[in-house]
Amino acid sequence: MAEHFEREEVEHTLTELTCQCCGEQLHQCGSEDSEQVKIIPAKVSVIKHKQFKYACRHCEHEQLTSKIITAPKPKQPIPGSIASPEALAAVVTGKYCDALPLYRFVDILGRGGLELSRG
Numbered sequence: 001m002a003e004h005f006e007r008e009e010v011e012h013t014l015t016e017l018t019c020q021c022c023g024e025q026l027h028q029c030g031s032e033d034s035e036q037v038k039i040i041p042a043k044v045s046v047i048k049h050k051q052f053k054y055a056c057r058h059c060e061h062e063q064l065t066s067k068i069i070t071a072p073k074p075k076q077p078i079p080g081s082i083a084s085p086e087a088l089a090a091v092v093t094g095k096y097c098d099a100l101p102l103y104r105f106v107d108i109l110g111r112g113g114l115e116l117s118r119g
Helices: 057-062 085-097 102-111
Strands: none
Touching: 085 102
16 A cells, blocks of 8 residues: 555554463564555534734723724635635535535535535
């Protein structure tokens, strides 16, 4: 199997190391190795943007009004949308590279727990 894939090694050992014939201690004398392919389907996660707000204590006490300033967040690829750049890249790759109709992509995400409108 191609060597560039990430590998996860799982060791399987005996819990009882006593010989069933004579009762003496068993020792490790090698291993038998085999490989399986593991495929993890699309992983969905949420980015929570927390914009902190700031105010001036001096202005709060000395002035009639106090201005509150909110830290900016990065520009969104589609304003008002919940789609991150990574989500949009996945949709574009599925549609144009893999010829996956959008309704199928919505169904795939639905199986993963993300319910989206086809509209």
